[in-house]
Each structure stands twice: as C-alpha cells, then as structure tokens.
Amino acid sequence: MRELHFYFDFISPYAYFAWCQVGNFCQQHGLTLVAKPVVFGKLLDHWGQLGPAEVPPKREWLIRYCLRYADRNNLPLVFPPQHPFKSLTALRLCLPEVCGQLQIETINRLFHLGWAEGRDLADPQVLLDGLCTISPAPEKWLAMTQTPEIKEKLKTETEQAITLGVFGVPTFFFNGELFWGNDQFPFLADSVAGKSFDSIKYQEILGRPRAIDRKVRNPSGDQT
C-alpha cells in the first residue's frame, strides 16, 4: 500500500486542520498514513525563518483566519490557553517507541485536546488526563518522554525531516515529493491519481539564476 507521510507539530493550528482531514483523505485514496512528529521551532531555527506567531500582524491574521477556516469547514476550534506552547512532551508521546500501535489514536486525542478542547498540551496533567481513555499506561508513557532515548529520538526525527527539506508544518510526502500546507489536498489528490507537473520544465526553472538577493542573504546585493 502506498504511504502518505505527514509531518506535524501540535503547536500549529494548520497542522491540526490538516490532521482533521488527512485520515479521510488516506482512506479515500487507499493510502497508509505515516505520522511524523517534528519540532517546528527546530525547523525554523535551521532554515532561519520566523513562525507565523512570531510576526505580530501575522499572528493576528492567523487567529482570524483560523476562526474563519474552522467555521467554514465545520471543525471544532478552541484556542489553547497559551500559544506558542512547549509541545515537546506531547510530540514525544506520539513516537511509535512510546505509543506503539496506538499512534494514530494518540495523535487524534492530543490534537483534539489541544485545539478542539483548548487544553494546555504543555501541562503533563492535561496529557495524563487526556490519554487515560487511549493508553493502557499513561504514566509509563509520560515517564518515557523524559528518558534520554526518547528525547534523542524526537531530535533525530526532526533532523531527518530537515535533511528531507521539511521547512514547515504540516508537510506531506507522497511518492518522494514534498507538499507544504493545509491547502495541499487537491494537489496531493492529483499526485495520487498519477497527474504530475512537467518535470523537465521544473528542472529547467530550478536551474535558472537569481537576479537579486537581499542584504540579509548576500552583503553585496542591494535592490535600491
């Protein structure tokens, strides 16, 4: 069965919206969903980007957009009490090494907890309470998230994602191709149906030169 890889961090409402749809999408298209928790902040660090919540008017737009998007798409949305929040423990809980066969249910539960119930996913007690209907041993899972092995595992997963070119969340990989953003389902569907872009044209465009660079990238470049 063909796989759809889904990179996410609980910190991102766009990843939440995408998660709400990706299960059905995979079912409709006969794909196996492979969920990949990654640390969004580390992606930003690596690529030198700011997150949407780090640019004041973008944060304001983001909140309005999310309210409008949830409304249009009939998705439950209750913003977490603090944002951005520390999502590391929640992400580690979703590693197969912690939750095993219950990974999809765990991610479901935590996304719902954080963005549909508006609970604080940085609070271990919230995580414990939330997982008690899913996990046979929530305390054990939580303890595992504080071990060096599991901490290292999330780090490695994030580094591997960076190596693959992941720069934001949600990111999908299908058939070796990266798709970024919650608006990519129609394009993923095209790709699943075997409809691709013109790869010769793509490679040719990719190889074309840059005419200008900002000072921040290239001290000799100046657009003025």
Add this chain to the structure above:
Amino acid sequence: MRELHFYFDFISPYAYFAWCQVGNFCQQHGLTLVAKPVVFGKLLDHWGQLGPAEVPPKREWLIRYCLRYADRNNLPLVFPPQHPFKSLTALRLCLPEVCGQLQIETINRLFHLGWAEGRDLADPQVLLDGLCTISPAPEKWLAMTQTPEIKEKLKTETEQAITLGVFGVPTFFFNGELFWGNDQFPFLADSVAGKSFDSIKYQEILGRPRAIDRKVRNPSGDQT
C-alpha cells in the same frame, strides 16, 4: 462603492495568481479594486522574514506548487528568466502618479508579461515593449520611474503598508481587515457578505500569553 485594497509585488507568483482572480471577484461582489504596489523585499526586511525563494527547499516546493496550481486553475504560467528579479521599476510604473487612469490595464499587462509570457520585468526594454499597447507615452512613464519623487512615492507606499501590518503579498484589505494570501477569496466573500468571526473571542485569544519563545526572539527562552 465598497473598496477592496490589493497589495502586490510582481516578484510574487502568488500575487500573479491572485491578480488573475481579483478583477472578477470585485465585479461579482460590487467592489472597487484599489491596487497598491509595494516592495516585497522591504516587507521582509521590516518583519525579519525570509521570502519563499530564500529557503532552498521552499523555493523548490514553490515552483512545483505554481506549476500544479496554474494547471488546475487553467492559468497561463511561464516563469521569468531570473527569479527573484528587481521589480522596482515595474512597480513604480503602476503608481497612479505614473500611469494615472490606466493603472489596472498597466498592472494587467505587466503581470501577464512577467508570469504568462515569462519576460524579464527588470529589463527596461521589456517594459517599454510591453507597455506600447497600453500607454500613450511609455518612454515618458519609464523616465518618471527614475525621478526622486516617484522613487520616494513607492517607498512611502511600502512604509504605509507596513504601518497597516502588511507582511506579505498578495494582501487584501476589506472593511479594515487584512487578508493574506492567494487562498483568501472564500473568506473575503464571507466578509463581503457580512459574515464575520467572533470578534469578542478573537480579542480574548489575542490577549492570551505566549508560553515559550525561541532564542532568536528572546535570549532567555529555551524549549529544550
């Protein structure tokens, strides 16, 4: 008549895609289109962001996405010979002080030239050739773009946009509200129809605290 303000830079293929749709959108909804040329690089400088073409894997994704998007939406797309390119002269041509009543036609022509015909909008000869069917005096317009007044005007327009919170292109303003991105038409349509978000909830979310900040923003913040 109600106005829709449209902020753009020719450097952005997303702005091109949005421009292809915004005229019809305004006609359908009885809106007057007010076009606002701004310098994307200056928005990035101000907010400390990188543009999509400045993050290597994001640039790769952007090209694939644009090819797929144009195909799905039956929009002509020929990438410019160099990208990013210096769009300042083309933007100045679109100021009402230069093109006057012919502003919409001028923007139409230049977006088509740059992204449907794949010509180099940084090349004055390309601009001259392209405008000869629009402008009664293309040489005069081009000369105006090199005057201190017109240079200053584009700078001022960009600074005013920043003051309003514009952080990217395309950006729309309707009824005092900012909408960012080529995917905003359904949400703009809601807004035009008088359907808004819950503004009390919005203000409340906006006032909630941040729980973490990355080192780049706050030297004392650390997520590890």
